[in-house]
Amino acid sequence: MSAGRRIAWFALSLLLAFLASLPLWLHLPEPKSALAIGTASCVSGCEETSPVRLPLSWRERGGQAEYRVEFSLEQRPSQPLYVFIPVLKQRAGIWLAGRQIADSGTQALMTGVTSGSTMLAPLPADDLLEGVNALHITLQAAGLTRGYLSKVYVGTADQLAPYYRLRTFLLEHLRLMVLAAQLLACVAVLVTWIYRPRDELFGWMSLLLVVSLLSYASLLADLLPRVSSLLPYALMLNTATGFILMIIALLVNGSRPPPWLKACAAAVPGACVLLALSGMASPYAIVLAIGTPILVLAPLATLAISAWGALAGKVKEAWLLLVPLALLCMATLHDGAVAAMWLDGPVYIAFYYRQAIIIAIAVILARRLGISLLRLDGANAHLKQRLAQREQELARLHEEERHETMQRVRSEERQRLTADLHDGLSGHLASIIALAEREHSPFIESSARDALDDLRAVIHSLDIGDRELAAALSGLRERLERQLKRMGIALDWSTAHLPEISGVTPTHALNVLRIVQEAITNAAKHGPAAHIRVSGKAGLLGQAVIVIDNDGEPFLRGCGSGLRNMRRRAIQLGGSVRIEALADGTRVTLTLPRRLPDPPRHAGQPA
């Protein structure tokens, strides 16, 4: 990671930590211009002695009390007035002049254990008096909850409404948004796990998200009062999240969670429920004695695990879990302090911070998916490259094999031809030569010799491969040497300087041999020459140049069929033949290109 990216990440983390810690130290604004009521007097059921300072918090859990607060108006108000209680817990009714004007239990959505409510109620103008007015506030707290009442404000709609809306948003809407986010994350992780069941981490993440939905049981209880008796059981089952969180942290670290921890995730909530059902302890007592300590201690233990992974194990993902865990622990400590009444305030905030864990889980999930896709891309590119290489290799092998097959076929063909020749034709020709000699028929003998030589040329050329023109010419030399020797003609031959040319096929080789043979035969028969010189050399452009000189009669312009054939063959070879008269003889020059043309498909047979 580059230094720039490191700094960017650090800055982003700081910003997130700052935003995330806001609830811990930021106090919500109170209405400034409205009339604030800071004291109340106790009417009935109070722990405190009158007068009571607001905000007040009960020491005991559950119960009911009635308070009286007073405010004075100088004159009857010209605008409608409202009473505003920023935070109360858990349910409040407001009475004015003996009439109930509001009940938070029917207004607020969230009346659950951990949340507080806010309340805004219009004061009926008819009941307001000049001078002192008295409001009676009844406060109820159920089950595990402690009663709480903040300061009370009286003011106009303009003065109070924004503060009311802010609290409604934070205490009700935001919680629902958090629930929606958790449901979304839950679905995403669950689907990921379904498609990748062998990834244990995804399984535990899904379980955490599903089980922690139980913490919304209080909301459900508000909506369906019948299930409220099940609320403590939901909270007991919710203790599983503490263990699951530890397992997830271990998996993120890359360690193997111990089996007993996995067993605890099922055994502890199960034992709690069984204990409660057996009637040995009250459900609320169990939640307090077992559930709450687990939910407080588990984040601390998980924090330690993640810190160990991030700092000692250098696991990057552990950092993603460490920061939200640190915030959750702070929030848990905050809530603990509130519960122990070391801190003032009715609202437990750990609930909000659990969502930070869910966000971290979503980030880890997305990160893993992203990394997997990157690896997949890399693997794809690698495979494609490998595939291309293999294809190339295969194509090369195929070409080689084709070439070898061609060679083999040609070799077999040649062997067959040679065998045929040896057994049949050539033997007969040799017999004819012998017979003609015996019968003194020089023409027959000469024709038979020519035929045999021609057969040899064909056979020999069949064995010629690419870049083997010199070898082909050498075979011709071996045959011509004998003939010319018989005729008393000296042959001077040098093809050592003939450049290698490519594209040589048996057909090409035979064409070259026939041209050279024709030139030599012409020189021997029509020259008549006493000395023939064949030399090979390189042309200016690297062509192969074969020069056949003889010391016979200088060439006179003519157009015998032999000459025509030589030219035709030279054209087939992509080269040229030049015949010129020297002072004391004739010169035939055959020029061949560095690469001979590919033969036409149908020209498989030697011409």
Added chain:
Amino acid sequence: MQANRPDNVQYASCRVLLVEDDEPLRDRFTRILASWPGSCLVAACATLAEALACLRSQDIDLLITDLRLPDGHGTQAIRTLRRLNPAAEAMVISVLADDATVIEAIEAGAAGYLLKDADSFELLEAIRELRAGRSPISTSIARVIVRRLSAPADAPRPALEQALTPRETEILQGIAKGFTYAELAEQLGISRQTVPVHVKNIYRKLEAHNRSEAVFEATRLGLI
């Protein structure tokens, strides 16, 4: 008069056996050999059986044999000759100087070859050269041998390449490329007449190698 020529003195005792199944050719070679005073044509056989009988019953210095015979192959006669008399020479009669059977004959022990249409001059010169320790080689034969040299040998077999001297390998490769004796001699800084001497040595090594390979094969097959 002719007895005074060095050739005749040198080869006066050259006993020749001719094996050729084709009558006109056998007749022709017989006439040519008969016209050569230095030779003594012991017999002109038409079959392998005759030739083998003759080889066993008489001393032969030079065997001139066709390869395809009605009752067998000329290489058998060559092997028999070389076994009976390692100093004797063998030549094969072939229609092509690059026929695979010529190589086969060389491996059997032949050190020279004749073309079937060879005239008297060629034939006698070929015999003279051979008797003087010089063997002919064609581009094609050289190419076949070079190909064998470069073919990967099985590990336990004696490699032919190791049997040849670097000079012999150079000569083979030069001939295979199409160089004439003169060009090759100039390139290697040796006399032109030395080239065919090297060629004969190469042939002898081919024969020895072939024999050792046969032994190797037989050992491998459990025949020996």
